[in-house]
Amino acid sequence: MINKNTSLRMQSIVFIGFMGVGKTTIGQKVARKLYRDFIDIDQEIEKEFNMPTTEIFKKFGEKAFREKEKSVIESLSQQQLKIISVGGGAFLQEDIRNICLSNCIVFYLDLSWEYWKERIGLLIDSRPVLQSRSLEEIEELFYTRQEIYSYHHSKVNTNDLDVDEVADFIVDSLKVAWDIYEPLK
Ligand SMILES: Nc1ncnc2c1ncn2[C@@H]1O[C@H](COP(=O)(O)OP(=O)(O)O)[C@@H](O)[C@H]1O
Ligand SMILES: O=C(O)C1=C[C@@H](OP(=O)(O)O)[C@@H](O)[C@H](O)C1
Numbered sequence: 001m002i003n004k005n006t007s008l009r010m011q012s013i014v015f016i017g018f019m020g021v022g023k024t025t026i027g028q029k030v031a032r033k034l035y036r037d038f039i040d041i042d043q044e045i046e047k048e049f050n051m052p053t054t055e056i057f058k059k060f061g062e063k064a065f066r067e068k069e070k071s072v073i074e075s076l077s078q079q080q081l082k083i084i085s086v087g088g089g090a091f092l093q094e095d096i097r098n099i100c101l102s103n104c105i106v107f108y109l110d111l112s113w114e115y116w117k118e119r120i121g122l123l124i125d126s127r128p129v130l131q132s133r134s135l136e137e138i139e140e141l142f143y144t145r146q147e148i149y150s151y152h153h154s155k156v157n158t159n160d161l162d163v164d165e166v167a168d169f170i171v172d173s174l175k176v177a178w179d180i181y182e183p184l185k
C-alpha cells in the first residue's frame with residue numbers, strides 16, 4: 001500500500017503503537033538522527049484546543065478529540081520528509097490507517113505487556129483513556145488494540161532496548177530499505 005508516486009526516501013515516517021511504547025520520545029530521536037522535522041499529532045491537537053489532552057477529553061469528550069485527530073493527520077500526513085508520531089488510538093479510524101499507509105512508511109513500536117505494565121506510573125496522569133480503567137481492563141485494551149497495529153510496514157520490538165538503541169535500529173533499517181528498494185545511482 002506504499003504510494004508508488006513518491007520516492008521512499010521522501011516519504012514521511014509514521015510511528016504507531018499502544019500508549020507509552022515510546023512513539024513521541026523515539027520519534028523525536030529519529031527525527032534528529034535523520035535531520036527531519038518532528039510532528040507529534042497529540043501536541044498538534046493540544047495546540048488547536050489550547051489545552052492538554054486530559055482537558056480536551058473532559059470538556060469536549062473523546063469524540064471531539066478523535067475528529068480533530070483525523071483532520072490533523074489527514075492534513076499533516078500529506079507532507080513529505082517528516083517524522084510523525086500519532087496517538088495510540090489513531091489507527092482505530094480506518095480513514096487514518098488508509099491515509100498513513102498510502103502516504104507514509106508506518107513503523108510499529110511493539111512492547112510486550114510485561115514490560116509495558118512497568119511504565120504505567122509514567123502515563124496515567126496524561127492518558128485519559130487509562131484513567132477510568134483497572135489494570136485488568138487496561139490489559140484487555142492492550143491486547144484488543146494489537147489488531148489495529150497489525151497495519152504497518154515495519155516493526156521493532158523495544159523490550160530491553162533503550163531509546164537510543166530503538167532509534168538507531170529504526171534509522172539503520174530505514175537506510176537498508178532505502179538502499180535495497182531505491183539504490184542511489
Ligand atoms: N525504549 C524505552 N525504554 C525506556 N523508557 C522508554 C522507552 N521509550 C519510551 N520510554 C518512556 O516511556 C514514557 C512514554 O513515552 P512516550 O514517548 O510518551 O510514549 P508514547 O508517545 O508512545 O505514548 C516516557 O516516560 C519515556 O521516557
Ligand atoms: O491510545 C489512545 O487512545 C490515546 C493515546 C494518546 O497518545 P500516546 O499513544 O502518545 O500516549 C493520546 O492520543 C490520547 O490520550 C489517546
Ligand SMILES: [Mg+2]
Nearest residue numbers: 023024042085
Ligand atoms: Mg505520544
